[in-house]
Amino acid sequence: MIDASYLNNQFLIAMPNLADPNFFHTVTYLCQHTEEGALGIVINRPTSMTLADIFEQIGIESELEDVKNTPVFAGGPVQQERGFVIHSPCEEHWDSSISTADNITLTSSKDILQAIANGRGPKQYLIALGYAGWGKGQLEKEIIENSWLNTPSGEAILFHTPIEQRWNAAASQLGIDINRLTTAAGHG
Numbered sequence: 001m002i003d004a005s006y007l008n009n010q011f012l013i014a015m016p017n018l019a020d021p022n023f024f025h026t027v028t029y030l031c032q033h034t035e036e037g038a039l040g041i042v043i044n045r046p047t048s049m050t051l052a053d054i055f056e057q058i059g060i061e062s063e064l065e066d067v068k069n070t071p072v073f074a075g076g077p078v079q080q081e082r083g084f085v086i087h088s089p090c091e092e093h094w095d096s097s098i099s100t101a102d103n104i105t106l107t108s109s110k111d112i113l114q115a116i117a118n119g120r121g122p123k124q125y126l127i128a129l130g131y132a133g134w135g136k137g138q139l140e141k142e143i144i145e146n147s148w149l150n151t152p153s154g155e156a157i158l159f160h161t162p163i164e165q166r167w168n169a170a171a172s173q174l175g176i177d178i179n180r181l182t183t184a185a186g187h188g
Contacts, residue, residue, distance in 0.1 A: 009101040044166040062117035075128030087122035
């Protein structure tokens with residue numbers, strides 16, 4: 001059973017005053033949050049790379065132009081050479097996957113990329129290089145310091161909302177216009 005005090009399967013929304021260039025105006029999908037720390041993937045920071053570039057680097061061929069043109073995201077500042085795929089469930093089982101929710105899985109093995117290249121992969125996916133990581137108690141401290149808002153994740157924002165609208169869309173799930181928040185929010 002998942003402990004409800006942790007933020008698994010949530011979006012972390014960077015507050016407007018979060019100046020760290022790795023997280024300025026980002027939305028991070030929290031894949032894993034436990035007593036030991038947290039792991040997330042930034043979902044609104046595309047790189048200049050496409051999936052075709054990744055395929056070329058690892059020796060995968062694909063004739064599917066829409067697949068090859070898929071953007072690759074900067075998932076965070078940790079292990080930026082490592083690839084991650086956030087995706088909808090499918091019939092296949094991958095070498096290295098964790099279920100983050102009933103409808104979302106995180107996979108970090110090459111076999112899923114081969115399946116995507118061949119049109120046999122999940123219907124919905126997001127490819128990222130690197131991840132965001134927090135040590136024990138670090139994320140909780142940053143939330144108390146008003147660096148982040150959190151809200152339940154959703155497939156609509158994760159897979160269907162235009163990239164440049166994800167930060168505002170995630171915040172609007174809380175009923176707020178994040179652009180109108182002040183840096184002193186929450187401090188008395």
